[in-house]
Amino acid sequence: MTDVANRAPAQPGPNDPTVFASGFQEVAALPVGDLSPAADRSYSAPRRVLRRPWVVQLIALLILLAVWQYLTVAGDRVPSIENVVSFMWTEITGGSHGGMLLGEFWGALGLSLQRYAIGLAIGIPAGAVLGLLIGASGWVRGLLNDTTLVLLALPAVVWAFLASLWFGLTSTAPIVAVVLTAIPFVAINLSSGVRGIDAALVEMSRSYKVSRRNQIADLLLGGTLPNALTGVRLAFTTGWNSLLIVEWFGATDGVGWRARFWYDALRYEGFVGWVFLFVILITVLDRLVLRRLERRAFQWNQKPTLSFAEDWGM
Amino acid sequence: MATVLIENLTKIYPPTITYPHRVQALGGVNMSVTGNVFVAVLGPSGSGKTTLLNIVAGVETPTSGSVRAVHNGVPAQVGYVFQEPRLLPWRTVLNNMLYVQDRKSDRSRREAEFYLTMVGLNEVAHLYPSQLSAGMQQRVGIARAFLVNPDLLLMDEPFSHMDALTGRSLREYLQRVWLHTRKTALFVTHDVSEAVELADRILMLRPGGVVFDDIPIDLPRPRNPDDPAVRSVERDVLRRFDSMEAAVRFGAHAQ
Amino acid sequence: MLTVPSVTPDAISALSSREMRRAVMRRWLFRFSVLIGWAAFIGVWYFFSRLVFNPQQLPEPHVVAGESWTLITERDFRTNMQASLVRVLGGFLLAIVISCGLGWLIAYNAWWRTLLRTIVQLVVSTPIVALAILTLVVFGVSSLGPVITTAVVATPYIMMNVAQGLTGVDRRLIVMSESFGRTRSQIIAGVLLPSSLISVLAGARLAFAVAWRMELLTEIFAASEGVGFQIRRSFESYDVRGMIAWTVLFIAVMLIFENLVFRQIERRLQGRTA
Numbered sequence: 001m002t003d004v005a006n007r008a009p010a011q012p013g014p015n016d017p018t019v020f021a022s023g024f025q026e027v028a029a030l031p032v033g034d035l036s037p038a039a040d041r042s043y044s045a046p047r048r049v050l051r052r053p054w055v056v057q058l059i060a061l062l063i064l065l066a067v068w069q070y071l072t073v074a075g076d077r078v079p080s081i082e083n084v085v086s087f088m089w090t091e092i093t094g095g096s097h098g099g100m101l102l103g104e105f106w107g108a109l110g111l112s113l114q115r116y117a118i119g120l121a122i123g124i125p126a127g128a129v130l131g132l133l134i135g136a137s138g139w140v141r142g143l144l145n146d147t148t149l150v151l152l153a154l155p156a157v158v159w160a161f162l163a164s165l166w167f168g169l170t171s172t173a174p175i176v177a178v179v180l181t182a183i184p185f186v187a188i189n190l191s192s193g194v195r196g197i198d199a200a201l202v203e204m205s206r207s208y209k210v211s212r213r214n215q216i217a218d219l220l221l222g223g224t225l226p227n228a229l230t231g232v233r234l235a236f237t238t239g240w241n242s243l244l245i246v247e248w249f250g251a252t253d254g255v256g257w258r259a260r261f262w263y264d265a266l267r268y269e270g271f272v273g274w275v276f277l278f279v280i281l282i283t284v285l286d287r288l289v290l291r292r293l294e295r296r297a298f299q300w301n302q303k304p305t306l307s308f309a310e311d312w313g314m
Numbered sequence: 315m316a317t318v319l320i321e322n323l324t325k326i327y328p329p330t331i332t333y334p335h336r337v338q339a340l341g342g343v344n345m346s347v348t349g350n351v352f353v354a355v356l357g358p359s360g361s362g363k364t365t366l367l368n369i370v371a372g373v374e375t376p377t378s379g380s381v382r383a384v385h386n387g388v389p390a391q392v393g394y395v396f397q398e399p400r401l402l403p404w405r406t407v408l409n410n411m412l413y414v415q416d417r418k419s420d421r422s423r424r425e426a427e428f429y430l431t432m433v434g435l436n437e438v439a440h441l442y443p444s445q446l447s448a449g450m451q452q453r454v455g456i457a458r459a460f461l462v463n464p465d466l467l468l469m470d471e472p473f474s475h476m477d478a479l480t481g482r483s484l485r486e487y488l489q490r491v492w493l494h495t496r497k498t499a500l501f502v503t504h505d506v507s508e509a510v511e512l513a514d515r516i517l518m519l520r521p522g523g524v525v526f527d528d529i530p531i532d533l534p535r536p537r538n539p540d541d542p543a544v545r546s547v548e549r550d551v552l553r554r555f556d557s558m559e560a561a562v563r564f565g566a567h568a569q
Numbered sequence: 570m571l572t573v574p575s576v577t578p579d580a581i582s583a584l585s586s587r588e589m590r591r592a593v594m595r596r597w598l599f600r601f602s603v604l605i606g607w608a609a610f611i612g613v614w615y616f617f618s619r620l621v622f623n624p625q626q627l628p629e630p631h632v633v634a635g636e637s638w639t640l641i642t643e644r645d646f647r648t649n650m651q652a653s654l655v656r657v658l659g660g661f662l663l664a665i666v667i668s669c670g671l672g673w674l675i676a677y678n679a680w681w682r683t684l685l686r687t688i689v690q691l692v693v694s695t696p697i698v699a700l701a702i703l704t705l706v707v708f709g710v711s712s713l714g715p716v717i718t719t720a721v722v723a724t725p726y727i728m729m730n731v732a733q734g735l736t737g738v739d740r741r742l743i744v745m746s747e748s749f750g751r752t753r754s755q756i757i758a759g760v761l762l763p764s765s766l767i768s769v770l771a772g773a774r775l776a777f778a779v780a781w782r783m784e785l786l787t788e789i790f791a792a793s794e795g796v797g798f799q800i801r802r803s804f805e806s807y808d809v810r811g812m813i814a815w816t817v818l819f820i821a822v823m824l825i826f827e828n829l830v831f832r833q834i835e836r837r838l839q840g841r842t843a
Contacts, residue, residue: 053683060687077706138595142602147610153824155782157698157789158816161804166626200400207371207394208414208462218413222404241696248698249804259702268706275699283694300404300442308675308729308736312686328589 079269088273112254115171116243119178124235126179127186128228134187135194135224145191152184156242164250174246174254181242182235189234193227194220226297233290240282316383316390316466316498317348318370323379323523325365339365341522343379347515350496354509356555357519363502364397366523367468370500385465393464393497395472399451401443407454408439414462429457432494433487449480453487460491467492467499473508482539485511489536506555510548511539518551518558526558628810636814645799650822653795656712657784657823660719661777667724668772672731689725697722697783705791715787715795722783723776730772734765767838774831781823 049055071078079087090096091105130148133140159180167173197219205215247256255274262270325340339362347353357363368374370383371392383390401410411426412418430436433453443451452472459467472488473481489512492499503509509516510531518527529551537544611630618627628636640646675682700718708714738761746756788797796819803811 051680056680056683057687060684063684064688064691071707075707077709138599139602142599143606143609146603146606150610153820154816155785155820157786158800158812161800161812162627162809165804165807165809166622200396200398201402203368203373204394204396204400205413207368207373207392207468208458209391210414211416214413214416218402218405218409222402225404237694237696241698244696244698248702263702272703272706275702278699279695282696283691286694287690300444308733312689312725312729328592 077268079272083269084273084276087267087269088277091270091273108253108255108258111171112174112243112247112256115174115254116178116240119175119243120182120235120239122175123179123182123239124186124232127183127231127235128190130183131187131190131228131231132194132220135191141191148184148187148191151180152188156181156238157245160242160245161249164246169250169252173250174243177242177246178239181238185234185238186228186231189227189231190224193224196227197223226294226301229290229294229297233286233294236290237282237286240278244278315348315350316385318346318390318466318498318500319380319382319384320345320366320370321380323366323369323381324377325362325369325374326377338522340369340376341524343523343525345517345525347498347500350498351514352492352499352501352512354513354516355500355502355519356504356506356509356516356551357502357523358504358521358559361519361521362523363504363519364470367394367470367500367502370466371468383466390465391462393459393462393467395452395455395459395467395469397471397474399443399448399455401451401454401458403443406440406442407435407446410443410454411439411458411461414458426457426461429461429491430454432460432491433457447480449476449484452476452484456484456488456491460495460497464497467497467501469499469501471503471505474503474505481508485539486536488512493535506552507539507548510544510551511537516551518555520558526561527554529554625807626809628813632810633813633817636810637818640811640814640818646818649794649796649799650818652712652792653784653788653797653819654822656715656788656795657719657777657781660716660784661723661773661780663716663720664723664727664776664780665773667720668727668731671724672728672735675728676732676735685728689728692721693725697786700783701786701790704787708791710791710793712792714791715784718787719780719784723780726776726779727769727772730768730775731765733772734768735761737768738764767835770831770835770838774827774835777827777831778823781819781826785819 065081068078068081072080094105130144134144134148135141156177160177163173163177163180167176201219201223205219210219243254244256244259247254248260251257255278259271259274259278262268262274320343323340323343325338327337327339329335343362343366355363355366365374369376369381371394383392385391401407402413405413407430408423408426411430412422415422415426427436427439430439433456435450435453435457438446438450443454446454452475455472459469473484476484485508492512501509501512510533513531516527516529516531517525518529520526531547533541533543533547614627614630618624618629621627624632671681671685675685700722704714704718708717742760742764743756746760751759785797785800788795789801792798796815799815800812800819803809803815
């Protein structure tokens with residue numbers, strides 16, 4: 001209760017809740033993800049530290065680690081944190097685990113990343129061409145839109161299974177799976193971007209007789225760039241997903257197979273370590289590269305407030 | 315300098331899913347405009363003014379009749395200022411200006427900066443449209459229209475979405491830039507005082523786009539909307555506008 | 570009102586003969602191209618199964634259709650589909666319950682918002698295959714694991730929309746209710762819940778789409794029954810026909826849920842608020 005009393009005289013910051021008589025709070029400019037410094041001033045020193053965004057993020061990580069530690073202690077299947085870390089250290093530095101499967105960490109990683117890159121290098125341009133065609137022409141949309149939706153509805157795991165049945169234990173299977181999962185995401189997002197271009201702007205371009213080159217570069221590509229990047233980001237994340245599934249079920253090399261190997265060998269610490277590596281790899285790519293690009297492409301779209309989903313990047 | 319010749323122009327919109335009836339926007343319009351004049355096309359809402367401009371600009375096709383907008387025998391280059399700014403939201407102000415240029419050379423960049431300076435926006439050339447106020451955006455729209463060195467300027471109620479104060483200052487900007495170039499201009503509006511302040515000639519439309527009255531405005535420039543002379547012309551035009559409305563109503567009763 | 574001058578006869582005839590016909594043509598061309606598109610899809614499928622692969626690797630469409638029909642008529646189908654459905658719905662309901670609490674929290678408390686934001690961002694960017702495998706480690710082969718994992722991936726989407734709905738409530742309505750002396754619980758029941766319901770439903774729909782994909786994948790790794798398990802079994806015995814048939818059936822059931830159930834509720838709600 002003292003909180004409210006303390007806060008009352010402070011200057012209402014953008015994130016400062018107004019408290020209704022009935023006890024409801026109403027946040028003035030909603031929703032902003034980070035805690036605002038304006039609201040911060042009224043707290044005592046230790047509590048102010050607790051409200052620093054990076055401290056809160058640290059607490060979140062600690063909570064997740066605590067949950068893990070609890071699972072380790074409570075059940076007998078989950079390996080402990082230190083076991084996983086030391087196992088992965090041996091794996092990365094090329095040591096051997098009790099005579100099993102020496103080294104080759106970087107080889108497996110390189111091979112998988114190579115497959116991933118080839119798959120995306122084929123899938124993303126193919127999806128882009130498909131998306132532009134569907135978006136630009138009425139009858140192409142009639143022709144191909146439903147098929148693209150069918151491809152989108154198929155879960156990545158089915159593509160992964162089909163690809164590994166068709167191409168066996170080769171590198172073709174994971175590449176094909178990545179291509180097939182990437183195409184519909186890029187195509188659907190790009191085509192909705194093209195169809196979303198304001199007809200008024202097209203009219204304007206026609207009245208000024210804007211050159212075709214400018215129309216393509218500024219109107220078409222400029223206007224659809226954010227959608228294209230969203231599609232590319234989704235292609236990256238789902239492509240990684242299906243690559244791992246193919247390698248898990250139908251490969252004799254690559255990171256997915258290596259995780260599977262430790263699983264089959266009942267070395268759960270190795271297997272959990274690899275799974276965390278998958279998560280870290282794609283999270284770094286997603287948060288530090290792809291989402292930043294997407295946000296930059298959306299720089300022109302400055303809104304006073306974001307929705308929760310926009311702010312949280314979902 | 316351009317010549318606009320409109321003969322027996324008709325435009326009918328086919329039924330759509332949302333509005334399952336034919337809509338006649340224009341029914342037999344005849345009009346001719348030539349010389350370095352600023353012509354205001356004055357008419358009530360729904361009199362087909364926007365359709366008329368769109369057809370002159372070549373954005374829409376007429377159902378029947380003919381439209382010619384020529385300059386020295388070739389189709390006129392058009393500079394169109396729309397009701398809303400119609401800027402590419404994902405390009406900066408300067409790049410929006412360069413968008414209507416064929417080549418993005420240093421010279422076209424200087425020209426773009428010149429017209430932005432004319433409308434007082436050279437400082438914000440690197441900003442995105444969403445960072446500007448509605449009035450500033452519309453000023454970019456005006457600068458863009460002059461940038462293409464148009465033979466014919468088309469303006470479709472460019473100040474109708476503005477508040478009164480913003481509209482007033484924008485009209486000042488427009489007068490200033492127009493006096494600098496004196497291009498043939500077709501300015502569509504439903505605001506009598508706006509028409510009197512800006513135009514050399516007012517074409518009064520009745521619904522269907524038929525010209526009901528052709529009023530020359532012979533006032534010195536630059537004009538001030540508070541000038542008593544401008545006010546008295548405005549009253550005179552308003553009287554004529556009322557008589558048109560009465561005539562149309564009377565016609566309706568007779569049918 | 571001003572009258573519109575009468576339409577000249579030659580203009581009407583010009584319009585009806587040209588633009589009208591063009592508009593009708595365009596509509597039929599589109600419908601026709603949709604038809605061609607489906608024909609081409611099936612044709613390409615036949616082409617691949619006959620000429621690129623063999624029918625063992627990719628069975629023809631009519632074979633898959635027949636297999637689907639056989640599956641539906643078998644007892645096996647009901648038990649497996651039921652198992653999957655119960656888990657999807659169980660996880661989904663669990664997610665709704667969790668989301669209501671957490672959504673309330675992040676709508677009104679900035680500290681919790683920052684905390685949960687970090688956790689949610691981690692969960693959302695984790696590949697779902699990693700989640701499925703971790704489920705296998707933590708819970709082993711059980712039916713609890715898939716339910717929990719489904720709830721975990723669905724919760725962020727619903728939670729977000731609960732918060733969005735709560736913060737989007739028209740504050741004037743709350744002020745109005747207070748000025749008429751309504752109690753806290755009356756305001757919750759009368760203002761907050763009804764006005765945030767549409768937003769919550771939109772989130773629920775998205776969450777359901779995520780949930781059934783997650784469920785399917787988790788079953789592939791960590792279940793001993795259910796559609797995902799059947800797909801995996803077909804895969805391991807090189808039975809492509811059964812694999813595709815199970816997939817098609819599962820997607821069909823889920824799309825029916827997504828489109829029929831949610832759309833119906835949404836339509837009813839919108840009708841009331843409009």
